[in-house]
Amino acid sequence: MTELTTPATKRRATFQWRGIAITVAAFVLALLVGAILMIVSDPEVAGQFAYLFTAPALPLGAAWAKVSSAYAALAVGALGSPAALAATTREAAPLICAGLGVGLGFRAGLFNIGAQGQAIVGAILAAWVGFALQLPPVLHVIVALLAGLLGGALWGGIVGYLKAKTGAHEVIVTIMFNYIAVGILAWLLTTPAFLRPGRQDPISPEVHPTSTFPGIFGQLHVGFLVALLAAFGTWWLIERSTIGFTIRAVGANPNAAGTAGMDVARTTIITMAIAGMLAGLAGVQVAIGPAANGVPTPLSQGIVGSVGFDAITVALLGRSRPLGIVFAGLLFGGLHAGGLSMQSIAGTPLTLSMVLQALIVLFVAAPGLVRTLVPFLRERRAVVAGGQA
Amino acid sequence: MTNDTSGLRLRGITKRFGTFTANDAVDLDVVPGEIHCLLGENGAGKSTLMNVLYGLYQPDGGQILIEGVPQKFTNPKQAMAAGIGMVHQHFMLVEPFTVAENMMLGNEGGFVLDKNAARAKVRELAERYKMPVEPDAVIEELPVGVQQRVEILKALANDAKYLIFDEPTAVLTPQEIDELMAVMQVLRDEGKAIVFITHKLREVRAIADRITVMRRGKIVGHAEPGTSEADLAELMVGRAVDLRIAKSAPAAQDVRLQVRDLKVANAAGGIVVDGVSFDVRGGEILCVAGVQGNGQSELADALIGNIPPLSGTLTLDGVDITRARPAATIGAGMGFVPEDREDDGFVGTFSVAENLVLNRVTQAPFSRGVALDLGAIAANAEKLKDEFDIRTQAVSSPISSLSGGNKQKVILARELSRDLSLLVASQPTRGVDVGAIEFLHRRIVEERDKGTAVLLVSTELDEVEALADRVLVMYRGKVVGVVGPDTPRDVMGLMMAGASHEEAVRAAAEQPTPLVEQVHEAAVHHTEASEGQEGNR
Numbered sequence: 001m002t003e004l005t006t007p008a009t010k011r012r013a014t015f016q017w018r019g020i021a022i023t024v025a026a027f028v029l030a031l032l033v034g035a036i037l038m039i040v041s042d043p044e045v046a047g048q049f050a051y052l053f054t055a056p057a058l059p060l061g062a063a064w065a066k067v068s069s070a071y072a073a074l075a076v077g078a079l080g081s082p083a084a085l086a087a088t089t090r091e092a093a094p095l096i097c098a099g100l101g102v103g104l105g106f107r108a109g110l111f112n113i114g115a116q117g118q119a120i121v122g123a124i125l126a127a128w129v130g131f132a133l134q135l136p137p138v139l140h141v142i143v144a145l146l147a148g149l150l151g152g153a154l155w156g157g158i159v160g161y162l163k164a165k166t167g168a169h170e171v172i173v174t175i176m177f178n179y180i181a182v183g184i185l186a187w188l189l190t191t192p193a194f195l196r197p198g199r200q201d202p203i204s205p206e207v208h209p210t211s212t213f214p215g216i217f218g219q220l221h222v223g224f225l226v227a228l229l230a231a232f233g234t235w236w237l238i239e240r241s242t243i244g245f246t247i248r249a250v251g252a253n254p255n256a257a258g259t260a261g262m263d264v265a266r267t268t269i270i271t272m273a274i275a276g277m278l279a280g281l282a283g284v285q286v287a288i289g290p291a292a293n294g295v296p297t298p299l300s301q302g303i304v305g306s307v308g309f310d311a312i313t314v315a316l317l318g319r320s321r322p323l324g325i326v327f328a329g330l331l332f333g334g335l336h337a338g339g340l341s342m343q344s345i346a347g348t349p350l351t352l353s354m355v356l357q358a359l360i361v362l363f364v365a366a367p368g369l370v371r372t373l374v375p376f377l378r379e380r381r382a383v384v385a386g387g388q389a
Numbered sequence: 390m391t392n393d394t395s396g397l398r399l400r401g402i403t404k405r406f407g408t409f410t411a412n413d414a415v416d417l418d419v420v421p422g423e424i425h426c427l428l429g430e431n432g433a434g435k436s437t438l439m440n441v442l443y444g445l446y447q448p449d450g451g452q453i454l455i456e457g458v459p460q461k462f463t464n465p466k467q468a469m470a471a472g473i474g475m476v477h478q479h480f481m482l483v484e485p486f487t488v489a490e491n492m493m494l495g496n497e498g499g500f501v502l503d504k505n506a507a508r509a510k511v512r513e514l515a516e517r518y519k520m521p522v523e524p525d526a527v528i529e530e531l532p533v534g535v536q537q538r539v540e541i542l543k544a545l546a547n548d549a550k551y552l553i554f555d556e557p558t559a560v561l562t563p564q565e566i567d568e569l570m571a572v573m574q575v576l577r578d579e580g581k582a583i584v585f586i587t588h589k590l591r592e593v594r595a596i597a598d599r600i601t602v603m604r605r606g607k608i609v610g611h612a613e614p615g616t617s618e619a620d621l622a623e624l625m626v627g628r629a630v631d632l633r634i635a636k637s638a639p640a641a642q643d644v645r646l647q648v649r650d651l652k653v654a655n656a657a658g659g660i661v662v663d664g665v666s667f668d669v670r671g672g673e674i675l676c677v678a679g680v681q682g683n684g685q686s687e688l689a690d691a692l693i694g695n696i697p698p699l700s701g702t703l704t705l706d707g708v709d710i711t712r713a714r715p716a717a718t719i720g721a722g723m724g725f726v727p728e729d730r731e732d733d734g735f736v737g738t739f740s741v742a743e744n745l746v747l748n749r750v751t752q753a754p755f756s757r758g759v760a761l762d763l764g765a766i767a768a769n770a771e772k773l774k775d776e777f778d779i780r781t782q783a784v785s786s787p788i789s790s791l792s793g794g795n796k797q798k799v800i801l802a803r804e805l806s807r808d809l810s811l812l813v814a815s816q817p818t819r820g821v822d823v824g825a826i827e828f829l830h831r832r833i834v835e836e837r838d839k840g841t842a843v844l845l846v847s848t849e850l851d852e853v854e855a856l857a858d859r860v861l862v863m864y865r866g867k868v869v870g871v872v873g874p875d876t877p878r879d880v881m882g883l884m885m886a887g888a889s890h891e892e893a894v895r896a897a898a899e900q901p902t903p904l905v906e907q908v909h910e911a912a913v914h915h916t917e918a919s920e921g922q923e924g925n926r
Contacts, residue, residue, distance in 0.1 A: 252739065259715055259727055260715065
């Protein structure tokens with residue numbers, strides 16, 4: 001019987017190695033597809049391909065020049081200098097926080113599509129504290145931070161309550177709560193409490209400097225450290241606390257968890273509240289974290305961008321593990337930051353970096369596709385499949 | 390081994406998965422007119438061998454010969470064409486379809502379905518092999534035993550000469566097993582060659598013409614049909630096995646669990662436990678016997694607190710636990726071994742160590758405040774691993790990598806490592822190897838001897854006989870009677886079909902065989918009840 005457990009254990013070890021290999025392969029494949037897109041979409045380079053058979057050096061050289069300059073600009077913009085790295089961390093901070101919120105939901109078997117709404121509510125409250133209240137420097141940041149966390153927790157917690165008590169599906173409810181949050185923000189921005197004096201367009205006053213995350217170096221600010229702290233806290237909660245134990249048990253097998261005396265309904269509410277709190281922290285990051293120009297962006301309709309939806313891809317790429325989410329957030333933050341320099345230096349549209357992001361997640365979500373495209377990963381498969389005696 | 394070439398012969402079949410050899414040079418002869426029992430514990434390689442034979446796996450070595458001609462099957466269709474039919478443990482039937490429609494699957498013919506031909510085919514086969522089935526009955530409305538008949542008829546419709554029965558009795562009631570045995574004998578007498586895979590010794594002795602025993606991927610021996618159960622068990626497990634554990638008379642103590650007028654409904658609203666009253670004393674094992682689905686599962690669920698009762702009272706050591714949730718009943722000292730261990734007993738992705746503290750992770754020493762004490766959790770696991778002989782590579786391995794018996798040991802270890810006032814165990818040895826059954830039974834008796842009240846729900850009469858101090862027979866949610874463990878099997882069988890003890894004794898005296906009709910009724914009720922259960926999930 002002891003030997004019988006061997007292949008299964010081996011399979012698990014191999015699986016983790018493959019998980020990393022597939023992620024790397026997905027990244028490379030995404031860059032390849034991105035390169036093809038760049039070549040095809042540039043009429044000058046594509047035009048050279050008429051000479052593919054007569055003078056192959058011409059089109060291939062042009063393609064290489066195009067692709068290499070774009071990716072070099074991307075790499076330089078993301079990693080090329082301390083300033084670029086700092087910009088990457090600024091882009092990554094909200095992605096990491098919202099990614100943690102989605103990932104925690106996954107661990108509990110909940111599909112939290114509502115990070116967007118939770119981030120919006122977090123941003124509203126943090127920004128309001130930031131521009132409406134007058135508080136001493138450090139205290140002001142903390143109050144704004146706590147207000148944003150509370151807002152996100154409330155927005156997520158309501159969903160958890162509805163699911164636990166009425167059986168409403170969290171996917172539907174969180175999507176609807178996204179719309180509600182967007183609507184509330186739009187309405188608030190028309191009220192005197194939020195509208196910047198003297199403006200007709202929906203934009204709030206700027207937050208006070210006392211409520212802004214202090215900068216550290218370049219675009220790197222305290223918010224990124226808060227995000228790392230949140231990742232560590234989430235890891236500890238999931239892996240080292242009884243709450244996380246319960247969340248994981250309920251997520252993996254609610255029947256067994258219930259039979260073991262765990263309160264499945266209460267766990268659902270707690271999980272959604274914590275997940276909402278983390279996504280709310282993403283809203284805090286954009287509301288009181290300095291943007292590229294050194295001051296936080298004032299509250300407006302697009303304040304959080306698409307961070308709540310990008311968070312789903314971050315959580316998927318990070319396999320719902322906090323450390324994985326930090327790396328995934330940094331990767332996507334780098335793609336954002338590098339995308340800007342790619343646009344300005346190589347003239348490649350910023351949207352290409354979003355395409356790359358989507359391609360990476362597509363390949364990660366469909367490992368079968370990667371295995372088909374990368375033969376050496378397929379080789380491993382025969383051995384792996386053998387574990388199922 | 391003979392040298393003649395008739396029938397189906399496997400020669401030197403080897404199948405490896407990575408470094409693990411599931412079948413090691415296995416020889417097997419399957420001859421028309423014979424029932425060949427393939428006996429072995431879970432994981433011995435029986436199913437792998439049959440999957441090779443059925444074209445689902447490609448062997449790494451060896452040959453399959455039919456009538457002396459080497460065969461190569463790369464998919465089940467080729468195996469079927471060569472006359473091999475498989476009766477799967479998990480039926481390959483489309484549940485919302487009728488019997489006739491299922492018979493057409495894979496043989497739909499042209500564009501227009503010919504249902505009448507399919508119906509005629511069902512009737513013809515049912516007549517010929519004496520397996521009455523209504524062609525227009527919908528599969529999901531049929532009792533499990535009848536569904537299995539359809540599965541058999543499907544194999545026969547393809548003119549299978551070699552029939553493989555993969556653990557066919559695992560899902561059947563004792564009476565359905567008797568019926569299946571009769572069907573297998575008819576098939577044998579018709580000249581079919583049958584491979585019967587099982588790990589139940591009684592069945593082997595009842596029906597086998599030839600017995601081959603597998604252990605760890607190898608054939609370890611052949612036995613005559615008359616071989617004793619003890620000898621077969623020894624061959625199968627590789628060491629001597631006590632089939633009946635030694636057990637002293639119960640030391641009568643105070644009543645610990647009191648159940649009064651308990652009524653429990655299933656999700657569909659049907660009353661499935663109907664006014665049940667009984668007591669369990671400390672130091673005794675009360676077995677709840679009955680055909681699957683006569684309210685035992687819901688009784689156990691009501692005790693632990695998974696289903697709130699409609700009415701009645703439950704008292705444990707004088708404390709009212711009628712409406713207590715699982716957290717409270719566990720706190721009151723109730724140990725619970727759920728009937729469906731995969732679903733309710735453990736979290737498959739969790740490690741063995743984590744599952745061993747699943748229901749008391751919030752207590753000392755396993756946590757301080759909300760912080761888990763991983764050291765204490767691991768130490769607890771190491772201790773229980775040794776004490777309960779849990780065969781796992783490491784306590785950090787996921788429990789899903791363990792065999793059924795070892796999974797059950799984890800659950801029992803978890804429950805018995807607490808101070809219990811009552812142990813409720815439902816089907817604790819279902820799908821568990823013979824070697825592990827012996828161990829689990831012994832631990833349950835030891836727990837009884839510590840003064841714990843034990844309520845054991847079982848549909849296996851062997852288990853009831855081995856463990857019970859008293860037997861409570863349930864039928865359609867009511868208590869038919871409480872009898873001693875030495876009650877004859879046929880009397881017990883009749884009671885499980887609803888006859889009172891006196892009626893059962895009288896009827897058993899007049900007619901020694903069980904009344905199949907009555908039993909059938911109980912089985913039909915079983916399907917109705919289990920449908921309700923599924924709606925519950």
